Amino acid sequence: MATIRVERAKTLREKPSDETKLGFGTIFTDHMLIINYDEGQGWHDARIVPYGPIEMNPAAMCLHYGQEIFEGMKAYRGGDGTVYLFRPEENFKRLNSSCERMCIPKMDEGLLLESLMQLVDMDRDWIPAVKDSSLYIRPFIIATEPKLGVHASESYLYMVILSPSGPYYPTGLDPVKIYVEDQYVRAVRGGTGMVKTGGNYASSLKAQDVANEQHYSQVLWLDGVERKYVEEVGAMNMFFVIGGEAVTPALTGSILPGITRKSVIEMLKSWGVPVSERRITIDEIADAYRAGKLDEAFGTGTAAVISPVGELKYGDLVMNIGGGKIGPISQRLYDSLTGLQWGRTADPFGWRVEVPKKQ
Ligand code: PLP
Ligand code: COI
Numbered sequence: 001m002a003t004i005r006v007e008r009a010k011t012l013r014e015k016p017s018d019e020t021k022l023g024f025g026t027i028f029t030d031h032m033l034i035i036n037y038d039e040g041q042g043w044h045d046a047r048i049v050p051y052g053p054i055e056m057n058p059a060a061m062c063l064h065y066g067q068e069i070f071e072g073m074k075a076y077r078g079g080d081g082t083v084y085l086f087r088p089e090e091n092f093k094r095l096n097s098s099c100e101r102m103c104i105p106k107m108d109e110g111l112l113l114e115s116l117m118q119l120v121d122m123d124r125d126w127i128p129a130v131k132d133s134s135l136y137i138r139p140f141i142i143a144t145e146p147k148l149g150v151h152a153s154e155s156y157l158y159m160v161i162l163s164p165s166g167p168y169y170p171t172g173l174d175p176v177k178i179y180v181e182d183q184y185v186r187a188v189r190g191g192t193g194m195v196k197t198g199g200n201y202a203s204s205l206k207a208q209d210v211a212n213e214q215h216y217s218q219v220l221w222l223d224g225v226e227r228k229y230v231e232e233v234g235a236m237n238m239f240f241v242i243g244g245e246a247v248t249p250a251l252t253g254s255i256l257p258g259i260t261r262k263s264v265i266e267m268l269k270s271w272g273v274p275v276s277e278r279r280i281t282i283d284e285i286a287d288a289y290r291a292g293k294l295d296e297a298f299g300t301g302t303a304a305v306i307s308p309v310g311e312l313k314y315g316d317l318v319m320n321i322g323g324g325k326i327g328p329i330s331q332r333l334y335d336s337l338t339g340l341q342w343g344r345t346a347d348p349f350g351w352r353v354e355v356p357k358k359q
Contacts, residue, residue: 026193078343188224193254236299296327
């Protein structure tokens, strides 16, 4: 057991009065977690402190060269008040793989889980009870060394902040409209697309703007070399149901290995639905659409959960998928995944982790 120093907030923040209007990622809880790294000392001084601004040297390296990584997870309130996490060890494994790619010293995954459990337990009253709402958890690491030379920082801050949130898309489970981007690219093999680092998201904003101007909510990225293979959407992995088979782009090095993606593949296989992880071109999807074989398309992600795609625009072709309604596989996945996450159903895969009540 690690020692985690606790400084409780003297005045508590005001909780949202209407849990049906939380939005996503705008409200924060009473406490946050901080762990420092300094060369020679390693990761040290784990502490839970009142939520608030942090002081930063203007020369801190994360501000100049973007050496930072993050994760996204959720805590769910079950009907009897029990609090659950979903496969948290997977997030911490991915956090360390992001660290590895971004030259950030790795962290002890046991400490990450234990300290997160303690933080979530302290702020458990903030976990909303309203349907489809949860406590979004944002762990992140920033490079803090004050120096302008380009090299890996010698000091870092690991922090976790918590945000009671509703659905990521304001439309909830209604199908989203997605724009296939064939000019800008998100990532290339050998780059940083397969880890969660802020730069991937900063470089996606321009295409997101273009899509928004045309009333599309998200961008579907194509591969960075030939611009013909489907990769992923801004904050979710993609699945296409073609002639009864679920196809998802293979993890070729430029796509984020989503934990929801991995779970959906395991779930579909357990139901006997054929799943194929392979490279798939946008032309193959367009051909399947024209042939009437594109049954469903949906995105998967922690924030996005299962998000049906109702419209996909590629050049002049506008694909209307599923008549604007959620398809049967997407619906079954949504019900099964959320049932499991919120503790409404059994957990045959052993993915749910209870946050013990100690405070
Ligand atoms: N792809 C990108 C670019 C993401 O930001 C996310 C969200 O984390 C995902 C996919 C989905 O990953 P996960 O299911 O682990 O949340
Ligand atoms: C998540 O799904 O947790 C993410 O990190 C997506 C985020 C970019 C909103």
